[in-house]
Amino acid sequence: MPLGNLAQIVINSVIMGSIYVLIAIGLTMVYRVLRFANFSHAELVTFGAYSAYMVNVSLGLDIAFGLIAAFILTGLLGIATDVLVFRRLRQKGSGTVSMMIASIGIGLVLRQSIQEIWGPDIRWYDLSVESYSVLGASVTDIEIAIVAVSIALIVLLHMMFTHTKLGKAMRGVSDNPQLAMASGIDTEKILLKVWFLGAGLAGAGGVFMGADTRLIPILGWEMLLPAFAVVIMGGIGSFYGAIIAAYLLGFAENFGVLLLSDLGLSTGYRSAIAFIVLILVLILRPGGIMGRRENNAAGLRS
Amino acid sequence: MLLDYALDALIYTGIYAILTISLNLEAGCTGLMNFGKVAFFATGAYTTALLTTSGVPVIFSAIAGVLLSAVFGLLVALPTLRLRADYLAIVTIAFGEILRMFLHNEDWLTGGPIGIRGIPQPLYQYFDGSYLLFYLFIVFITLVACYFIAELVINSPFGRVLRAIRDDEDAVAALGKNTFLFKTQAFVIGACIASIAGTLFAHYLSFISPDMFLPTLTFSIWTIMVIGGRGNNLGVITGSVLITVFERGSRFIKDYIEMPFGLEPYNVRIIVIGLLLILFIIYRPDGMLRERKSRSPL
Amino acid sequence: MILEIDGIKKSFGGLVALDGALLEVRNNTIVGLIGPNGSGKTTLLNVISGFLVPEGGSIRFNGMDITGFRPFEIARLGLCRTFQLTRLFRRLTVLENMLLASRTQDDSLGSVFISRKKLALHEKADAKRAADILDFLEIGHLGNEYAGSLSGGQQKLLNLGMMLMSEPGMVLLDEPVAGVNPSLANRIFEKILKEKEHRTFLVVEHNVDVLMNFCDYIFVMNRGRIVASGTPDEIQCDETVIEVYLGG
Numbered sequence: 001m002p003l004g005n006l007a008q009i010v011i012n013s014v015i016m017g018s019i020y021v022l023i024a025i026g027l028t029m030v031y032r033v034l035r036f037a038n039f040s041h042a043e044l045v046t047f048g049a050y051s052a053y054m055v056n057v058s059l060g061l062d063i064a065f066g067l068i069a070a071f072i073l074t075g076l077l078g079i080a081t082d083v084l085v086f087r088r089l090r091q092k093g094s095g096t097v098s099m100m101i102a103s104i105g106i107g108l109v110l111r112q113s114i115q116e117i118w119g120p121d122i123r124w125y126d127l128s129v130e131s132y133s134v135l136g137a138s139v140t141d142i143e144i145a146i147v148a149v150s151i152a153l154i155v156l157l158h159m160m161f162t163h164t165k166l167g168k169a170m171r172g173v174s175d176n177p178q179l180a181m182a183s184g185i186d187t188e189k190i191l192l193k194v195w196f197l198g199a200g201l202a203g204a205g206g207v208f209m210g211a212d213t214r215l216i217p218i219l220g221w222e223m224l225l226p227a228f229a230v231v232i233m234g235g236i237g238s239f240y241g242a243i244i245a246a247y248l249l250g251f252a253e254n255f256g257v258l259l260l261s262d263l264g265l266s267t268g269y270r271s272a273i274a275f276i277v278l279i280l281v282l283i284l285r286p287g288g289i290m291g292r293r294e295n296n297a298a299g300l301r302s
Numbered sequence: 303m304l305l306d307y308a309l310d311a312l313i314y315t316g317i318y319a320i321l322t323i324s325l326n327l328e329a330g331c332t333g334l335m336n337f338g339k340v341a342f343f344a345t346g347a348y349t350t351a352l353l354t355t356s357g358v359p360v361i362f363s364a365i366a367g368v369l370l371s372a373v374f375g376l377l378v379a380l381p382t383l384r385l386r387a388d389y390l391a392i393v394t395i396a397f398g399e400i401l402r403m404f405l406h407n408e409d410w411l412t413g414g415p416i417g418i419r420g421i422p423q424p425l426y427q428y429f430d431g432s433y434l435l436f437y438l439f440i441v442f443i444t445l446v447a448c449y450f451i452a453e454l455v456i457n458s459p460f461g462r463v464l465r466a467i468r469d470d471e472d473a474v475a476a477l478g479k480n481t482f483l484f485k486t487q488a489f490v491i492g493a494c495i496a497s498i499a500g501t502l503f504a505h506y507l508s509f510i511s512p513d514m515f516l517p518t519l520t521f522s523i524w525t526i527m528v529i530g531g532r533g534n535n536l537g538v539i540t541g542s543v544l545i546t547v548f549e550r551g552s553r554f555i556k557d558y559i560e561m562p563f564g565l566e567p568y569n570v571r572i573i574v575i576g577l578l579l580i581l582f583i584i585y586r587p588d589g590m591l592r593e594r595k596s597r598s599p600l
Numbered sequence: 601m602i603l604e605i606d607g608i609k610k611s612f613g614g615l616v617a618l619d620g621a622l623l624e625v626r627n628n629t630i631v632g633l634i635g636p637n638g639s640g641k642t643t644l645l646n647v648i649s650g651f652l653v654p655e656g657g658s659i660r661f662n663g664m665d666i667t668g669f670r671p672f673e674i675a676r677l678g679l680c681r682t683f684q685l686t687r688l689f690r691r692l693t694v695l696e697n698m699l700l701a702s703r704t705q706d707d708s709l710g711s712v713f714i715s716r717k718k719l720a721l722h723e724k725a726d727a728k729r730a731a732d733i734l735d736f737l738e739i740g741h742l743g744n745e746y747a748g749s750l751s752g753g754q755q756k757l758l759n760l761g762m763m764l765m766s767e768p769g770m771v772l773l774d775e776p777v778a779g780v781n782p783s784l785a786n787r788i789f790e791k792i793l794k795e796k797e798h799r800t801f802l803v804v805e806h807n808v809d810v811l812m813n814f815c816d817y818i819f820v821m822n823r824g825r826i827v828a829s830g831t832p833d834e835i836q837c838d839e840t841v842i843e844v845y846l847g848g
């Protein structure tokens with residue numbers, strides 16, 4: 001394979017990984033604290049993408065403002081879903097099954113509302129894209145920004161989890177909610193912050209995906225499978241696991257697509273790669289790649 | 303004309319009811335979160351479409367669909383049913399999407415996005431003019447059969463184990479039951495019944511395409527089950543009537559009345575279905591007809 | 601020896617919950633397992649019943665090495681357990697819970713369609729047996745209630761009833777009378793005493809006094825090890841035991 005092609009694949013993998021990582025971290029955070037798979041996360045991603053569209057195209061501002069707006073608006077939407085739906089279920093003592101079903105309902109409502117507002121057709125951000133050549137591969141300034149912002153956000157999150165009181169409280173709440181409550185932490189307040197961050201990250205991921213490809217109402221839905229594949233591969237609730245898994249999946253997809261065309265299969269099966277990765281992880285290491293034996297057992301019914 | 307609409311709505315009701323009975327067995331009774339129901343529905347529909355358009359009699363194509371669905375059910379069950387409940391939810395959603403992708407991409411087999419046309423309508427020549435009525439009869443008979451089979455299963459010692467698994471799987475294992483085996487069987491039966499619904503669907507419409515098998519269909523079926531009453535097959539049938547009347551009715555009505563604010567009826571329909579799901583799960587999680595206390599001993 | 605446990609090790613992350621526990625149980629005896637909170641009693645029961653896989657050591661039941669067997673396989677061999685926090689099937693009726701515990705009913709899928717007559721007959725016989733047990737436990741009138749609607753004490757009784765219903769060779773009971781009023785607790789132990797003819801019991805209890813009258817032998821656990829064992833009389837005077845309970 002010529003060096004240029006290889007470089008292109010590596011670059012594409014890193015870009016995809018950088019988008020997956022934001023979406024998956026948001027998903028895994030909520031998963032860890034609330035212990036259910038939030039299927040409406042997909043639509044938070046879509047909502048983020050379209051709220052940036054509002055700022056970028058409808059208001060005519062730079063996409064950077066779109067990104068910030070998307071983070072905040074989607075964060076607030078995440079909080080809204082919790083206050084309106086999930087908190088009520090928590091208060092009634094409903095189990096994770098109810099939470100998952102409700103999240104499906106929220107997903108339907110959001111996705112179709114987005115389609116009602118912005119229509120089913122493809123839209124694009126208003127971007128002026130500059131292309132650079134690196135080692136014979138091409139990369140745009142937008143893509144460089146995606147990777148850079150993504151990494152910056154990861155570093156910020158890492159610092160928050162390890163160094164701030166809020167980060168420690170979040171970890172406390174997710175590890176042992178009863179204990180956290182007993183030691184005077186207002187868990188409901190922490191939960192809202194987890195939602196804001198988790199949903200905000202999803203929104204940012206949506207903007208990146210929209211900037212790198214296009215906007216459609218099923219933008220987030222298409223990311224749901226890879227996002228869950230990343231979360232499970234990384235070990236549910238694991239921040240660092242999700243980071244590694246996101247980039248691994250980015251590489252797996254981009255190299256996998258090569259394999260597909262070698263096998264004479266349609267590259268339309270691209271997202272089947274995430275599925276295969278997911279199944280392999282479930283068979284081989286259900287607790288995730290980072291999971292020790294104990295965590296693996298946790299992936300099994302306890 | 304109006305009668306045709308009514309018959310059409312009833313046929314849809316029957317097909318959805320069969321589909322929901324199959325979901326009820328897995329999710330309502332056993333607690334298995336199958337979010338990929340549509341995949342098994344599609345398997346039945348495509349199998350019969352492919353086979354009957356190449357001359358295989360309907361009865362054999364239906365059986366083939368059931369068998370293929372069972373195999374798919376096993377393939378999904380084996381890696382996931384040993385694991386936590388949410389893994390099944392994720393994998394089934396994914397499976398539905400992958401299967402649809404397959405139907406979309408493999409033109410040589412499935413006709414790709416255009417799908418398959420000219421699926422024969424069995425015995426059409428004998429019921430010219432009243433075919434809808436005849437087909438409704440077929441659907442109704444199948445529904446009744448599925449209902450009784452499901453009731454038989456749920457109210458047996460086997461079904462009791464399924465309902466116990468829904469409450470506490472480990473405690474069932476502590477009683478010496480191989481819960482994995484029970485769950486797998488429930489899942490496979492569910493897959494088979496869904497395939498039968500798919501067969502009925504394909505021969506009714508006589509053409510099918512991948513975009514008839516969107517995840518939204520799975521979620522509508524979930525809504526039907528939740529509002530009807532998880533674990534209660536009569537409730538589930540009631541739910542099918544309501545949702546289908548709403549679904550078909552809103553299609554019918556849109557030709558006659560203007561939507562306010564120029565809203566798109568399709569979007570509104572799905573938003574309503576999503577809202578119903580949310581509202582019921584919060585305020586009436588048992589549904590309209592709550593599960594009946596089982597009449598034991600048999 | 602119906603049960604032989606040797607050198608079981610189990611840790612959770614850094615925490616060593618079982619540190620080479622070993623004990624032996626003779627056929628048709630009632631054996632007590634006592635120890636302070638967190639000493640590893642429940643963990644040991646989890647390991648014996650296959651819910652946890654030990655990192656080392658072996659478990660033999662009726663001479664067969666069952667280490668690493670899955671929970672349902674172990675239960676099938678006739679080694680059954682109850683849970684410390686009662687676990688029953690809330691949306692099944694009390695009677696159904698009992699019927700579920702019967703190990704002789706055919707619960708295969710095939711039987712649903714093929715041998716319904718036989719199922720029904722067997723079910724009737726099971727129901728009769730279940731009713732007798734429930735009556736004995738003084739919850740006979742609750743047969744048609746949902747198990748989830750029972751009080752905590754009644755749920756404990758139902759759990760015990762299910763255990764009797766399944767007629768195992770050996771029973772592991774995790775604090776069977778916690779929260780049950782003393783007179784009923786006494787009756788329960790008397791029932792267990794009567795059952796001794798047919799099966800063997802390993803009973804986890806906090807309270808030493810409760811066990812004194814009923815046990816043939818007692819093991820004392822502390823920090824994941826068996827630190828003392830003997831007849832109730834011996835245990836009562838054992839210095840380590842007093843130390844464990846006062847110092848622990």
Ligand SMILES: Nc1ncnc2c1ncn2[C@@H]1O[C@H](COP(=O)(O)OP(=O)(O)OP(=O)(O)O)[C@@H](O)[C@H]1O
Pocket residue numbers: 612615616617635636637638639640641642643644684806
């Ligand atoms: N699943 C688990 N994960 C992590 N730690 C555990 C787990 N189960 C038990 N432990 C720990 O192992 C130790 C032994 O617990 P165990 O439940 O066996 O004690 P016990 O003797 O039954 O106590 P009690 O009398 O309170 O029931 C405790 O420190 C407990 O916190």
Ligand SMILES: [Mg+2]
Pocket residue numbers: 641642643684
């Ligand atoms: Mg204990």
